Amino acid sequence: MSAANTMYTSDDPRSKLTSGSAVSGGAPVATGFGPSHYVMFGSTPPQIDDETGQTWFGRGQNFVVAYTRAKPGAVFERKGQADEYVLLIEDRDVPAVITANGQVEQVPGYAIVIVPPGKSSIALPEGGEIVRLFSRENGDVAALAANAAGYAVQQPNIPAYQTWPEPPGGYRIRPYSLDVPAQPGRFGRIWRCTTFMVNVFEPDGPRDTTKLSPHFHDDFEQCSLALGGSYVHHLRWPWTANQAEWRDDEHMVCPAPSIAVIPPKSIHTSASIAPQDNRLVDVFAPPRRDFSQMEGWVLNADDYPMPEA
Template identity: 55%
Template sequence: MYDASDPRAALAGTPKTQPAATEFAGAEIARFYEEPPQESGPEGRTWYVRGQNFLIAYTRAAPGAVLSRAVQPDEYVVLLQDSGTSVIIEAGGQREEVPGYSLAVVPPGASSVTVPKGGEVVRIFSTQSKDLAARCVNASSYATPHPNLPSYAPWPAPRGGYRIRAYSLDVAPAPGRFGRIFRCSTLMVNIIDPYEGPRDVRKLSPHHHDDFEQGSLALGGAFVHHLRWPWTVDMTQWREDLAAHCAAPSVCVIPPPSIHTSRGVDTGVNQLIDIFAPPRMDFSEKPGWVLNADDYPMPGQG
């Protein structure tokens, strides 16, 4: 259910790929500002949290920090929300200086992300990175796969082969487009347009997903994530409604098929980033929504 002004109101319904849900998982919440990091050392401090198919590594990097991957099985994303935090990415013999306020896709294999001045760096991986998945604060929550999610399958490789690809986040809003969406073979990241002050409670967007999780990463302001689960004939599966207050930086992993909506509540700038793995087909089918669609084909495309 969307307000008429929300671009998602025009999304076509997608056929269900999962049977009707009879059991449910809870939300996964990590408030980095009040929890100890999973790694702390000369490179800085890093918090890890996961969904079933994606994981987020949030780093407060020290000046000169090098965040490296010796054996990376698939593509991952580097998100630089802060315009003052630039990085140098090296992978596959390629070296790219990436300015702040950018998103970069890093190819499989060995790679490094150097942060000359330090700052806030977000890396987003699929959970095929088993070593990182094991570090997540909520790793035990996924000892058994969560229900209502199909097996993970990546999307096609990029046109022109794997390499470092960097994109500026300085993209003006456009009528009918929802946020600033980028995808790669493993992930979809939507940097939702920030807004000043609390969200209008008369224009919320309660909706649900049948068969994929959503990771909502707060990097500015504060949000209340509202979730409600369906009732079934089995009362042992019923869950209480949730209204989780999460300031930045934090993550809320929203499980299917819970009804959910998030509202910014800070008086300043509220910034939310939504993460999906693999990419969403409905967003991908909307012309102009995925800003780097020319680089990454959808399944079945050449």
């Protein structure tokens, strides 16, 4: 994404972005436009409803979001997990015990946890709301997504999926507290690993509609995960010489919990509309190069190197 592809206000930290493509390798040649996807968790039947609780799945081209309302004592195991996955717990009162490769980490809640490939488990002694993020390489969860049919074929303008370099210290459970104070010039609270970049925003009230941030991405999808409040996602596609490619504007209201998957090339911005407790998380797979190049934006940058240019 280049600075020319934005309409940010001058006080928006993203107005300082200057890199070209957000994904290594550059933007592919446009071949039409892909559609948006909206998956409403909670208000639709869950894909899993068993002794662990209820879990909904939605996906993008390179990722799967699993939203769970877990019962006390629930345990979520992964066997043969292809790569790193992410556990997000926004509630301060949802403790978890994560086990992998002989390592055990107890997390009190309000944390993001990177879990290594292979065999692992997440135990929730008191239950609660959690989110897990898996890459497209894990076909068992990808097949469960409510919108799986929309990704039966590769969507346009998205390069082939590539993970980022392995952490120098090797794979292990890496928990990070969400309790990070705001800092002028930094955009949200961003963590990355080999498979994902996750930006967890602070709770907020209604957005000032005179200070929206319409912009587009050349070569990757954005997943906006609402975990509190409600959002309107505004999307507009550019006109091309081929009228068959034109799409109507969208102004989709997505109450939490939900995801909006925003395709490349579409001009978009999101506005929180609930009186309070609007909580949004942006998800990207693989990580964004442009955000990673901004000094101080990625909070665990020392743990995960960037790929070579």
